Amino acid sequence: MTSYGLRRRLAGWVFAGPATALLALFFAYPLGASLLQSLEGGFGNYARLAGDPSFLQSLVNAALILVVQVPIMIGLATVLAYTLNQSWLRFRATLRVAYFLPAVTTLVAYAVVFRVLLRTEGGAVNQVLGVEIDWLNDPAWARVALIASLTWRWAGYNAVILLAGLQAIGREQYEAAAIDGAGSLTTFRRVILPQLRPVVLFCSITSTIGTLQLFDEPLVLTGGGPGDATLTPILYLYQVGFKRFEFGYAAAIAWAVVALIGALSWVQFRYFGKERS
Incomplete structure (x- = not known):
């Protein structure tokens, strides 16, 4: 050299x-x-995870959010993006900003607002519905409250990402579908959704990662309760590491979550990232 x-x-x-x-x-x-x-003491911390009911319950809770909240959120985001992309819609720029605003609010602030809105006595939600639902102290309703808050915050964020994907689809493809006599539903199913596959995959993977990293919302809304009904893996990691000071076990939880994120991301890439003929 x-x-x-x-x-x-x-x-x-x-x-x-x-x-x-x-x-x-x-x-x-x-x-x-x-x-x-x-790895202090070998693989004892990892073996302990398999028999820890709180950790297993946190995985069940995360799986429930993945199966219920993520599809609802991405479906709603897709509908929002499609609507916001229509030329006939007035004030499109303003609406796009409005739907994206929840994503830039601080996590703790919006969780506190939801906690106030969902109070059993005097909460605005119960007043509007005319019922008295114990949103934050009943296990089933606490999960509903958590899922609703997550959907409110992230649907608009994903809608903006999907909107960018929609705007990348050439007008000639819509025109070709119209010439072939395709209606709006057929165009959406045969033209738009296949073109959006990479964007939907991106939203799905980032939402999966976000679900397994949930911390602020369950901490502020319910503290992981009632019981362990809304406990998430990262919230449990926090409890183990910074309340019980079992740092080795907390590190094992963190690496287990990393492995789970990697496995789920691989599955999504492997089975949902393929082009369909």
């Missing part, structure tokens, strides 16, 4: 050095340290 090439390489490392050092200090080192901490 010439002296000029060596100087260029050294200059590159000089500029990249600070960022590399910060990455190693605040990302790589904590990651490796947490893995080693989770």
Whole structure:
């Protein structure tokens, strides 16, 4: 290597050095340290997970949100995106901003607002419905409240992403469908949805990751209760690590969640990311 090439390489490392050092200090080192901490005493912490009813219940709760809330949210976001993309809709820009606004509110702030709205006595939701539902203290209703709050916050966010995908579809495809005599429903099913497959997959994967990382909403709304009805894996990790100070076990929970996220993402890429003939 010439002296000029060596100087260029050294200059590159000089500029990249600070960022590399910060990455190693605040990302790589904590990651490796947490893995080693989770393996204190061998694989005992991981074996303990299999018999921990609270951890297993947190996985059940996360699975329930994945199966119920995520499809509802993405379906609603798709309908919103399709509507916001129509040329006949007035004030489209204003509506797009309005639907996206929940995503930029702070997690704790909006969870506190929902907690106030869903109070059993004097809550605005019960007053509007004319009933007295114990939203936050009944296990079934607490799950409904959590799912509703998540849908309110993230439906508009995903709608904006899906809207970008819709706007990337060429007008000629709509025109070709119209020439073939396809109606609105057929066009949506045969033209729009296949084109949106990568965007829907992206929304699905990010929503899966977000579900397994849920913390603020269940903490503020219900504290993970009643019982463990709304306990999530990350909320349980917080309880184990920062209330019981079992850091090795908390690290094992974190790595179990990482493995689960990786497995679910792979499944989604493998089976839902394929083009259908």
